[in-house]
Amino acid sequence: MNLNLLSYLLFFPAMLAIAVWTAQVSHRHGRVWMLRIFDGEAAFVDAVNNVLLVGCYVVNAGYLAVVIGAWEPIADLPAMLAVLTRRIATILFLLAWLHYQNIAVLLIWSRIKHRRQPIPPQP
Amino acid sequence: MTNKIVLAYFIYLPLALGLTLYVARTLFRNGRVFMLDIFRGKADIADSTNRLFEVGFYLLNMGFALKVLEIRRGLDSNQELVEVLADKVGGFAIYLGVMLFLNLYLFFRGRRKSRENRPLPPAGALMTEATL
Numbered sequence: 001m002n003l004n005l006l007s008y009l010l011f012f013p014a015m016l017a018i019a020v021w022t023a024q025v026s027h028r029h030g031r032v033w034m035l036r037i038f039d040g041e042a043a044f045v046d047a048v049n050n051v052l053l054v055g056c057y058v059v060n061a062g063y064l065a066v067v068i069g070a071w072e073p074i075a076d077l078p079a080m081l082a083v084l085t086r087r088i089a090t091i092l093f094l095l096a097w098l099h100y101q102n103i104a105v106l107l108i109w110s111r112i113k114h115r116r117q118p119i120p121p122q123p
Numbered sequence: 124m125t126n127k128i129v130l131a132y133f134i135y136l137p138l139a140l141g142l143t144l145y146v147a148r149t150l151f152r153n154g155r156v157f158m159l160d161i162f163r164g165k166a167d168i169a170d171s172t173n174r175l176f177e178v179g180f181y182l183l184n185m186g187f188a189l190k191v192l193e194i195r196r197g198l199d200s201n202q203e204l205v206e207v208l209a210d211k212v213g214g215f216a217i218y219l220g221v222m223l224f225l226n227l228y229l230f231f232r233g234r235r236k237s238r239e240n241r242p243l244p245p246a247g248a249l250m251t252e253a254t255l
Contacts, residue, residue, distance in 0.1 A: 008209070069209045070210070
């Protein structure tokens with residue numbers, strides 16, 4: 001089998017699985033933060049959260065496919081392993097960067113919100 | 124070689140159109156909440172507006188999917204077929220994602236504008252809430 005095709009076959013499903021998993025974890029655990037930011041309006045928060053999840057899927061899967069479109073020709077097995085690990089590492093770094101970016105947005109937004117409207121003291 | 128290009132079109136088209144359908148459905152199923160907020164709970168006008176924007180989203184993005192269909196190079200092997208297809212479908216998916224986030228931003232903006240123009244609730248309502 002063509003080594004380029006083999007590396008696409010290994011790269012795409014594995015990276016897609018990791019991207020989907022990351023998105024789902026963010027979707028599940030980001031909800032609590034969004035409820036904090038949007039005053040506990042559950043219907044609204046779920047709507048936003050679902051749209052963000054699908055946006056995350058589409059953009060991540062699209063980027064993985066574009067990376068495959070720009071792959072260098074591979075001559076032998078050692079070259080394939082080297083290229084594959086480098087590409088996978090890049091994707092993991094990008095996902096991690098996006099993930100921390102998401103966490104930062106939630107933290108900062110929640111902090112701004114609660115500075116503007118302090119929680120009233122409970123009697 | 125020509126057959127590979129035709130094959131690529133037949134793979135690209137269902138993928139791109141299906142992706143548009145999936146994204147638009149998710150967006151506008153959840154867009155209803157925003158529209159209800161913007162039109163202050165008037166369900167009929169909220170649903171109609173939502174539907175109109177949904178159809179607009181289909182037309183715009185399916186139009187774009189068709190516009191970028193053409194493959195302007197020869198395809199000599201299966202490897203080239205996979206690479207060109209991945210580039211096309213991936214590029215279109217990223218474009219769709221950008222459109223999705225743009226739409227979400229417009230929803231947020233509409234909601235904020237609608238809230239800014241909303242008159243303040245009568246003082247009595249605040250009083251009862253405070254005394255509860």
